[in-house]
Amino acid sequence: MQAVGHMAEFALCPRYERAIAVLGKRWTGLIIRALLDGTCRFNGISSFVPGLSDRLLSERLKELEAEGIVQRRVYPETPVRIEYRLTPKGEDLRPVFDACQHWADAWIEIQGLEPR
């Protein structure tokens, strides 16, 4: 039988578990990536992420707003302009995505694509 202290060492960090639940959701990683690249209009994000429907993009943006990762700004112009930006919490995800891109460059092979 393992001691409680030992088991606790192996338990999953609830913060990490929550982060993975938020970031690992389908499309979310690609949407944040678009925003990290400076894309901020709905249609811009939409064309950045092929295969993502407008309905799902809208849903995901609302979730990210609720998580405090994305801020939605409405500019009362004609026609109305809506922009999505990363909050400081969202901007702080850059090292996560940089590390992911670095790994992808090193290890993911795509047919017809030159190695980096």
Place this chain on the structure above:
Amino acid sequence: MQAVGHMAEFALCPRYERAIAVLGKRWTGLIIRALLDGTCRFNGISSFVPGLSDRLLSERLKELEAEGIVQRRVYPETPVRIEYRLTPKGEDLRPVFDACQHWADAWIEIQGLEPR
């Protein structure tokens, strides 16, 4: 109308897209995290990731093996011993998961948990 060069700049890197598709899949991030921590038996991973059924864990491990991220080793003992380990490709994910943990520690609040 945007120039093609400009649009290409905004297109999603196919390597990154593939990486996200692999890593973002439900439970996969938590399973890799368990393996990064040195857990290597099926039951160990299973108890590390509460809520994950044995059927799904087995499926995910097979997918990670097919991706070259996990290696399954069978030791012909009695009873037979099976261990799962990260390959070099899998070990190279450590910076991604470290960055994710760092972000979670800084930004994710869990009720009843002291801030780090």
